Amino acid sequence: MQLTPQRDFKVVLGLIAVVAVPAVVALLSARVAQKPVLLTPQPSFLGYTRSLSLFISPILAVLVWLHIHRDFRFQRRAFYWTVIPLALTGFLLDFVFGTLFFQYPNREATLGCWLPGWDWNTLRIEPDRLPLEEFVFYATGFMAVLLIYLWCDEYWFGAYNVPDYRVEANKLDRVIHLHWPSLWIGVALIAAGWLYKNFGPVSDQRGFPGYFTFLVVAAIVPSILLYDAAKRFINWRAVSFTFFMILLVSLLWEATLAVPYGWWGYEPGPMLGIYVYAWTKLPLEAVILWMAVTFTTVIVYEVVKILCASDRGIRRMLTGK
């Protein structure tokens, strides 16, 4: 069977559009925002903590499967080499930007273990700023996305997997290629975000859409550097399935539970100012996050897999020299 990665990528974009466009139209019909639930009496004791099972459950199932099969040695290695740096990056970013972008009004929805974070008002590290659950989420969120993709790629949609990874990987001269369209799309998105924030009909204060910019950069940088090498190795069927499954979990998790029950919220200042009223004024950025996470995780994983499969050294594969 001949694989058609260029066409498949467009099909995935089409699939997303077919769901997203009517969803936007339907959501725009809601003119009155749903109200958050009052926090007294406590409406969801340990809700945030328990909700992490939404990610832990698929992780456990796929991890067991991954470690039972002996054939997946280099996939296992690639999985750990992808997920550990991505989770650590998530930790670091939450530590640095967490207090700038997010708020946690419902403290009893968590275990009550609070970790320090960088405070941009006092410009120093302050204690008890971020709930432990945030860090568990950054670890398990990436893991869940990657493991679902990995399982789909190797098993559920394995017919669309690149059959001989080692041979194909050795055909590449290097993995880092500048992908200009990603760069232009990223710059255009950030510019459009800034223009909307400052000149659009937004009710919040003008300023810089920090969270949106952060998400675009997080998705675009791996894409700029790695997309060209990774695109022919990506199993786009697996991407589409992972994306819709993660979107389902996140819609249930964030739009119908977390935001209405105050497990976390968004500081309006660094947001674009585009809100989904039917989802208790959830910022648009929260929806984009899941797209960015899936895309970035898959690209990074495929490149790590290329590096693990290649007979040449990592340095030579990265730079071509």
Added chain:
Amino acid sequence: MKLTPEKDFKVVVGLLFIVLLPAIFTLRSIDVAREMIPVEGNPSPYGYTWSLGLFIVPILAVAVWFHIKPRESGLRKAFYMTALGLPLLGFLLDLFLGTLFFTFENQAATLGIWVGAWNWQEFKWLPNQLPLEEFVFYTTGVAAALCTYVWCDEYWLKAYKVPDEGAVGRNLKRIFQFHWGSVWIGGALILAAWLYKKFGQHPHHEGFPGYFTFMVVAAVVPSMLLFPSVKAVVNWRAMSFTGFILLLISLLWEATLGVPYQWWGYRYDQMIGLTIDAWMRLPVEEPNLWLSVTYVTVIVYEAIKLWLDSKRSFRSAFFG
């Protein structure tokens, strides 16, 4: 590539459990139900009407593809027979049981075209009982599930399509084969629902779980008669893909829009009494509906395709 339908069916069930179990565990952490948006002030003008785009747009996209690709008469015939036949079940439900199960408080969310229906309180046919959108939904909901599945089966996940369904159909003694597993599961579900309705911890002990019973019967009867024959020809990857997309659309549509904005609501005397507080006390029947629509649609479609591909008469193919 060797297809493994028995194993694949179990994988689909496993996939569902992996999502459903933690979802139930999480939703159970909610102690205070969310409140609906008051309909005064028209919070979502034509919302119900516009929201039908969630089903219409995928149908249009697949319809274009469906008519561009080379004509396969059996496939198209099976598609239209399923897409036209199954909504009739929905129409019947709505016309005869709609006023018993549902409420439509937010009239401004619809076009305002109302259709007559049977009223069980007055025991006669009354005009202006159900919004037109209900019937559009029953038609497009089934068609969207079917379109997504057909597109996956014929294109996106074609590697897992059974190569010669005609041969399978011809070799089958008959398509109708009794599947006792479905009967026991259906019976157990209805009994459990009735017990919960009567003795569970909720304020709605009066009445009968009619809506749930209707749904179980609507899902179990096709499954009971067709599952043993069609399980070998169902593309389970395509079904899982369709199921998750439909779940996503339904969650967005019903839990975050339809029920909160009161485009429609439920009469709790006809519900089991088990509700999801985080979704404005949505009866548990609804997520059940979201799951069973895909299952029933796929099973019926594959059974019709088996029949048409076998080139046998209806009686010979289905009854042997």
